[in-house]
Amino acid sequence: MNSKITGDTIISTKNISKTFSRDIKALEKVSLEVKQKEVVVIIGPSGSGKSTLLRCLNGLEEIDEGSITIDNTPLDGHHHNRLKIRTEVGMVFQNFNLFPHMTVGDNIRIGPRHVRKQNQAEADQITDELLKKVGIYDKIDAYPRQLSGGQQQRVAIARALAMNPLIMLFDEPTSALDPEMVGEVLEVMKDLAHEGMTMLVVTHEMGFAREVGDRIIFMDEGKIVEENSIDDFFDNPEEKRSKQFLSKILHNGGC
Amino acid sequence: MKSNNKRKLKKADFIILGLAAVLVIYIVYRIKVTIRYEWAWEILPKYIFRFDDKLGRWVSAAIFSGFIMTIKLSIWGIILGTAIGIVMGILRVHTELFGRVISRVYVDLIRNIPPLVLVFIFYFFFSSQILDNLGLEELVKASGPVIQSILTVIFIKPSLFNEFLSAVLSIALYEGAYITEIVRAGIESIPKGQWEAGHAIGLSRYRQFRHIILPQALRNVLPPLSGQFISTIKDSAIVSVISVPELSFQGMQVMASTYASFETWIVITGLYFILTFSCAAFFGRLLQRLKAAD
Numbered sequence: 001m002n003s004k005i006t007g008d009t010i011i012s013t014k015n016i017s018k019t020f021s022r023d024i025k026a027l028e029k030v031s032l033e034v035k036q037k038e039v040v041v042i043i044g045p046s047g048s049g050k051s052t053l054l055r056c057l058n059g060l061e062e063i064d065e066g067s068i069t070i071d072n073t074p075l076d077g078h079h080h081n082r083l084k085i086r087t088e089v090g091m092v093f094q095n096f097n098l099f100p101h102m103t104v105g106d107n108i109r110i111g112p113r114h115v116r117k118q119n120q121a122e123a124d125q126i127t128d129e130l131l132k133k134v135g136i137y138d139k140i141d142a143y144p145r146q147l148s149g150g151q152q153q154r155v156a157i158a159r160a161l162a163m164n165p166l167i168m169l170f171d172e173p174t175s176a177l178d179p180e181m182v183g184e185v186l187e188v189m190k191d192l193a194h195e196g197m198t199m200l201v202v203t204h205e206m207g208f209a210r211e212v213g214d215r216i217i218f219m220d221e222g223k224i225v226e227e228n229s230i231d232d233f234f235d236n237p238e239e240k241r242s243k244q245f246l247s248k249i250l251h252n253g254g255c
Numbered sequence: 256m257k258s259n260n261k262r263k264l265k266k267a268d269f270i271i272l273g274l275a276a277v278l279v280i281y282i283v284y285r286i287k288v289t290i291r292y293e294w295a296w297e298i299l300p301k302y303i304f305r306f307d308d309k310l311g312r313w314v315s316a317a318i319f320s321g322f323i324m325t326i327k328l329s330i331w332g333i334i335l336g337t338a339i340g341i342v343m344g345i346l347r348v349h350t351e352l353f354g355r356v357i358s359r360v361y362v363d364l365i366r367n368i369p370p371l372v373l374v375f376i377f378y379f380f381f382s383s384q385i386l387d388n389l390g391l392e393e394l395v396k397a398s399g400p401v402i403q404s405i406l407t408v409i410f411i412k413p414s415l416f417n418e419f420l421s422a423v424l425s426i427a428l429y430e431g432a433y434i435t436e437i438v439r440a441g442i443e444s445i446p447k448g449q450w451e452a453g454h455a456i457g458l459s460r461y462r463q464f465r466h467i468i469l470p471q472a473l474r475n476v477l478p479p480l481s482g483q484f485i486s487t488i489k490d491s492a493i494v495s496v497i498s499v500p501e502l503s504f505q506g507m508q509v510m511a512s513t514y515a516s517f518e519t520w521i522v523i524t525g526l527y528f529i530l531t532f533s534c535a536a537f538f539g540r541l542l543q544r545l546k547a548a549d
Contacts, residue, residue, distance in 0.1 A: 060451055087457035097452035101470050110466060111456035156452075163456055 007036025010167060010198055011057065016066030018052055026052040028222040037196045041209040044219035045245060050202040054169045058089040071166055087115055090160030094172040096152045098144040104155050105140040111163045130158040134188050150181030154188055168192065170201040204249065210234065218242045295515050299522060302509045321505030322526050328422060328491040328501055333484050335427035340434025347439040358435060365432035370493055374425045378497040382421040392416050415499065422494035430487045437483060441476035442468060474545065481538030485531050502526060
């Protein structure tokens with residue numbers, strides 16, 4: 001797997017910390033480097049800071065300390081830099097967050113039209129292509145509530161891809177889905193990984209991690225506990241805490 | 256909407272209906288026997304419409320022109336009040352503290368003074384000090400007959416321009432405060448994830464609001480908003496205290512000159528009811544249509 005990663009570092013965080021109100025430390029001195037085309041899987045118990053880490057990377061949360069650099073652009077106070085990063089980092093949410101008052105097509109078009117300033121024809125073309133890619137072109141005029149969860153999440157992926165991002169962040173993309181719909185979403189994500197998209201995926205889908213992940217990060221209590229290759233992590237985890245977690249989730253049979 | 260409520264009357268319903276009937280009979284009895292009220296319906300029609308001998312046609316008299324004035328006041332009050340409410344409602348949830356403070360102060364101030372006092376403040380201070388100094392009334396009076404007649408149709412005759420403006424502004428400010436809270440609640444009813452999804456695809460804060468939040472929020476606030484519009488029609492009666500010749504003011508005038516107090520107020524009540532009821536019916540239809548479109 002690692003052979004395909006030849007590119008430069010595209011995400012770099014140095015000692016980032018984030019504290020929510022009432023002294024809840026969501027992130028504590030997290031340093032992370034991700035190379036181009038790398039698929040990094042982030043796992044850990046709930047409240048370990050996985051989602052917060054993703055949300056900091058596209059500016060949804062402000063970090064208190066440290067620095068984030070994405071594609072050589074620092075995520076700092078400059079409006080221009082922040083906007084550039086937001087447009088180059090796509091994000092897929094656990095609850096899809098599709099816009100319920102717009103059709104599937106409009107959900108996807110809105111980014112290209114209003115951020116990329118593409119004309120109608122260009123935006124339409126991208127929308128058509130992406131919907132075909134995620135396999136729901138026939139739903140282009142449907143509203144999100146008319147779609148199944150799996151279909152909605154595929155639309156959400158297409159919406160993020162419409163911005164032609166360099167990096168895709170997935171925040172537990174299959175956690176809100178009925179079990180029989182998990183597969184169709186993972187298939188789309190696997191295709192993306194094989195095309196060479198740089199991906200950070202917070203998930204409990206260990207099968208997915210093993211199949212397409214290049215590297216795994218195990219987080220607990222706001223810190224990175226273990227960073228390892230996929231095979232080593234599953235077969236021979238270094239940290240005691242990782243072992244405990246693994247035995248728990250593997251024992252529970254799911255994933 | 257499906258309703259499982261039984262249409263059959265129960266015992267309690269009969270008791271309530273019986274009590275209502277007793278009340279009506281009592282009132283009629285008091286009017287007829289105790290007060291010995293002499294009904295004089297025949298004098299009222301000429302206060303609604305009258306035949307103008309000079310023009311040779313029917314023209315609206317006091318009550319009907321009051322009815323029209325109430326409609327004008329309500330429409331302008333609703334338009335301006337909604338505009339104020341949307342702007343203030345947006346400021347209420349703005350990221351800038353300044354906007355939130357301005358909006359909060361406005362809402363708290365307006366909601367904590369009696370509307371009657373608000374009308375007086377506007378009339379005695381705003382109208383006499385600011386509007387007079389702006390020379391708006393002179394401007395209107397000096398304008399040509401065509402402009403004057405247009406202004407008369409959409410607002411009021413030039414001699415009452417200041418009163419009308421104070422009336423509309425005080426109605427709009429009063430209703431605006433309530434609409435502000437409705438709009439705020441509507442915006443806050445949209446899940447945070449909607450803002451975040453907009454953020455994640457790079458939309459500016461303005462575009463997140465304009466394309467994602469506002470359309471959903473407006474749909475959510477339509478039911479309470481229509482209720483507030485109906486309130487506006489009723490609340491407009493309050494500007495009768497500054498001699499704007501709307502329905503209630505004209506009612507008082509007619510009552511003073513005819514002494515037919517019961518007849519006058521029954522007619523006035525009926526006219527208000529026609530306005531509010533048709534407004535409610537209109538919004539009821541609109542909401543049903545929107546629901547059906549879902």
